[in-house]
Amino acid sequence: MLPLIFIAIAAMTLVGAIGVVTARNLFHAALFLVLSFFGVAGIFITLEAEFLGVAQVLIYVGAISILIIFAIMLSRGIARTAGSVLNAQWAVVAIGAMLLFALLVVLLLQINWPVVQAAAPPDAIAELGRAFVDEYVIPFEVASVLLVVALIGAIIIARERES
Amino acid sequence: MLEQYGFIALYSGLVFVFPFLGMLTAWLLRPKKPNPIKRSTYECGLETIGDTWVQFKAQYYLFALIFVVFDIEAVFLFPWAVAYRRLALYALVEMAIFLLILLGGLLYAWRKKALQWQ
Amino acid sequence: MDFVSDLFVNLGRVWTDFLSMYLAPWLVRLINWLIVSTILLVIGLVTVLFLVWLERKIVARIQDRPGPNRVGPFGLLQTVADAVKLLTKEDITPAGADRIVYNLAPALATFSALMLMAVLPWGPRLIAADLNIGVLYLVALGSVATMAILMAGWSSNNKYALLGGFRVVAQLLSYEIPMILAMASVVLLAGSMSTQAIVEAQSPLPYVVFTPLAFLIYLLASLAEVGRVPFDLLEAESELITGYNIEYSGMKFAFFFLAEFINTFIVSIIAVTLFLGGWRGPLVDRFPVLGVFYLGIKVFVLLFAMSWFRGTLPRFRIDQMQMFAWKVLVPVALVNLLIVAVAVKLPGGLWAQAAFALAGNVITLLVTLGLLGRAARRFAERRGERLPVTT
Numbered sequence: 001m002l003p004l005i006f007i008a009i010a011a012m013t014l015v016g017a018i019g020v021v022t023a024r025n026l027f028h029a030a031l032f033l034v035l036s037f038f039g040v041a042g043i044f045i046t047l048e049a050e051f052l053g054v055a056q057v058l059i060y061v062g063a064i065s066i067l068i069i070f071a072i073m074l075s076r077g078i079a080r081t082a083g084s085v086l087n088a089q090w091a092v093v094a095i096g097a098m099l100l101f102a103l104l105v106v107l108l109l110q111i112n113w114p115v116v117q118a119a120a121p122p123d124a125i126a127e128l129g130r131a132f133v134d135e136y137v138i139p140f141e142v143a144s145v146l147l148v149v150a151l152i153g154a155i156i157i158a159r160e161r162e163s
Numbered sequence: 164m165l166e167q168y169g170f171i172a173l174y175s176g177l178v179f180v181f182p183f184l185g186m187l188t189a190w191l192l193r194p195k196k197p198n199p200i201k202r203s204t205y206e207c208g209l210e211t212i213g214d215t216w217v218q219f220k221a222q223y224y225l226f227a228l229i230f231v232v233f234d235i236e237a238v239f240l241f242p243w244a245v246a247y248r249r250l251a252l253y254a255l256v257e258m259a260i261f262l263l264i265l266l267g268g269l270l271y272a273w274r275k276k277a278l279q280w281q
Numbered sequence: 282m283d284f285v286s287d288l289f290v291n292l293g294r295v296w297t298d299f300l301s302m303y304l305a306p307w308l309v310r311l312i313n314w315l316i317v318s319t320i321l322l323v324i325g326l327v328t329v330l331f332l333v334w335l336e337r338k339i340v341a342r343i344q345d346r347p348g349p350n351r352v353g354p355f356g357l358l359q360t361v362a363d364a365v366k367l368l369t370k371e372d373i374t375p376a377g378a379d380r381i382v383y384n385l386a387p388a389l390a391t392f393s394a395l396m397l398m399a400v401l402p403w404g405p406r407l408i409a410a411d412l413n414i415g416v417l418y419l420v421a422l423g424s425v426a427t428m429a430i431l432m433a434g435w436s437s438n439n440k441y442a443l444l445g446g447f448r449v450v451a452q453l454l455s456y457e458i459p460m461i462l463a464m465a466s467v468v469l470l471a472g473s474m475s476t477q478a479i480v481e482a483q484s485p486l487p488y489v490v491f492t493p494l495a496f497l498i499y500l501l502a503s504l505a506e507v508g509r510v511p512f513d514l515l516e517a518e519s520e521l522i523t524g525y526n527i528e529y530s531g532m533k534f535a536f537f538f539l540a541e542f543i544n545t546f547i548v549s550i551i552a553v554t555l556f557l558g559g560w561r562g563p564l565v566d567r568f569p570v571l572g573v574f575y576l577g578i579k580v581f582v583l584l585f586a587m588s589w590f591r592g593t594l595p596r597f598r599i600d601q602m603q604m605f606a607w608k609v610l611v612p613v614a615l616v617n618l619l620i621v622a623v624a625v626k627l628p629g630g631l632w633a634q635a636a637f638a639l640a641g642n643v644i645t646l647l648v649t650l651g652l653l654g655r656a657a658r659r660f661a662e663r664r665g666e667r668l669p670v671t672t
Binding site for chain 1 (some may be wrong): 165170205206212219223224225227228229230231232234236238239241242243244245246247249250253254259260264265267268271272275276
Binding site (some may be wrong): 166167168170171172173175176177178181182183185186188189192193194195201214226227228230233234237238240241244245246247248249252255258259262266269270272273278279 | 310313314315317318319321322358365367368369370371372384387391392396399409411412415416437449451454455457458461465466468469472473474531532533535542577600602603607608611612615618619620623624626672
């Protein structure tokens with residue numbers, strides 16, 4: 001049952017991803033990206049990582065997609081649709097991409113992936129919270145510094161543009 | 164536990180289809196008499212002059228960015244809040260540091276007038 | 282008598298047992314899910330029908346006029362009449378609009394509104410899907426609604442719709458943070474993100490006693506999220522000619538309208554669940570079916586209050602709204618979170634902690650009001666006016 005669900009969700013994600021790169025209209029590309037974000041959230045949930053799934057929707061669909069759309073609108077390209085989605089070297093790149101794909105498939109099939117058989121513990125989220133303040137406290141605090149740095153950087157750049 | 168997401172999936176399918184059923188019903192029931200004047204863009208009853216484009220202020224982008232930063236911070240808050248009761252006092256201190264750093268960022272944005280809506 | 286005391290759960294059990302005699306377990310589950318989905322949908326739609334009527338009546342009475350009273354007894358069927366009208370209106374799709382996105386936007390808005398209903402606890406053990414991450418689920422779907430509005434504004438091929446869309450999204454984004462922070466305080470108190478667990482943890486005291494400030498912040502933030510007065514700038518008839526849904530007519534417009542009222546209803550239920558004890562009330566342990574009734578009363582009170590606001594309060598300007606969200610609500614919500622965190626770690630039992638949290642809340646509220654008052658006075662002086670002095 002679960003493999004079927006995974007295939008369905010993965011198909012949705014891939015459709016979204018393909019849509020992003022082939023859409024002629026930038027706004028449509030952004031919407032396809034939202035579709036793939038939902039797909040990724042679905043995959044997280046099938047892996048019993050519910051918190052990650054819902055955080056994915058909250059942050060990626062709720063915040064970052066909107067940021068991307070605003071960025072698209074900030075650059076005036078959205079009104080015009082792209083001429084062609086392919087550039088001049090598409091044949092060579094296609095071959096290269098297929099070779100890379102074959103290489104990755106061979107590689108991934110050969111690795112012995114360590115799979116955890118047990119189900120997720122019922123208090124997984126509490127464990128996550130505890131880990132934030134126990135063993136991962138330094139990355140946790142650094143994350144907040146990182147966020148503030150991003151904030152400050154964005155404000156400085158935006159102010160420069162205006163003046 | 165996962166089973167409940169099965170319900171969510173089924174429910175979401177139903178709920179997603181429902182508006183389209185409504186629109187289909189409306190499409191069947193309503194008159195269809197399009198003409199160019201009806202379909203022209205509404206602009207207070209005047210004719211549209213110039214391109215349909217608006218000057219997109221960088222202000223909007225800044226708000227969205229500040230929102231992203233605080234959204235991520237809020238997401239970090241929830242596992243901590245769930246685990247809080249069974250943790251010792253250091254959990255409070257560490258989260259306080261986290262929140263104060265971000266509050267500092269907010270203060271910076273405030274002073275630099277990034278939160279002003281022109 | 283015993284059967285009735287937990288009516289809905291027992292009905293469900295009897296039905297499931299009946300089905301299980303004839304059908305495979307997975308089919309029984311599927312059928313039950315379909316039934317629950319339909320029930321939720323019907324509840325949502327019927328409630329909106331009633332709510333629109335209720336609001337129009339209340340606002341009308343505040344404005345000293347009777348309100349709808351022609352269609353059906355007391356005008357109750359007014360909403361049905363409106364729905365039929367919208368159903369049969371011609372749908373004018375503007376030239377140059379992006380058809381797919383244009384049609385998708387109202388569907389997505391209604392979708393996100395209805396999806397919220399799946400994790401609401403209607404009574405003890407009466408919940409469609411008791412997710413471990415219930416609270417975050419609610420927030421996440423709220424942010425999907427933001428996308429729908431952006432799509433509506435963009436696809437209408439109309440300057441004003443686009444501009445209106447931007448402003449709505451800016452408003453929604455700004456008020457989402459205080460809302461999340463207020464909900465985080467509740468999660469802190471309950472130690473769980475599951476909505477049912479939060480209601481069950483609110484005995485003997487509902488969380489509004491611990492953090493009235495968080496309740497207030499949540500109420501204000503969700504009023505802004507839903508787009509109601511005093512934050513309904515985007516629907517104001519005098520501004521921007523109704524914003525992002527200008528170019529929508531007929532059923533599609535109806536769906537945006539529907540989404541807003543469903544959101545209002547759900548936001549009230551969430552507020553009651555998180556802060557006012559949800560389905561809790563006297564004797565609900567022995568007669569669980571009373572839970573639905575208690576929930577209904579509390580939600581009704583909140584909805585009445587919201588309609589009251591609509592009839593009486595003026596609306597904010599967009600810059601006032603933004604300033605209020607970021608400069609007042611976010612810092613206050615953060616401070617409140619810290620106060621609650623300290624309170625929970627206090628020794629001395631529940632009542633001591635509650636007293637401390639309550640005291641902290643009141644002090645924060647007074648300080649905030651004081652600061653706001655000072656800022657208002659300074660602002661007025663700078664503009665050359667003086668505030669009226671009442672002696």
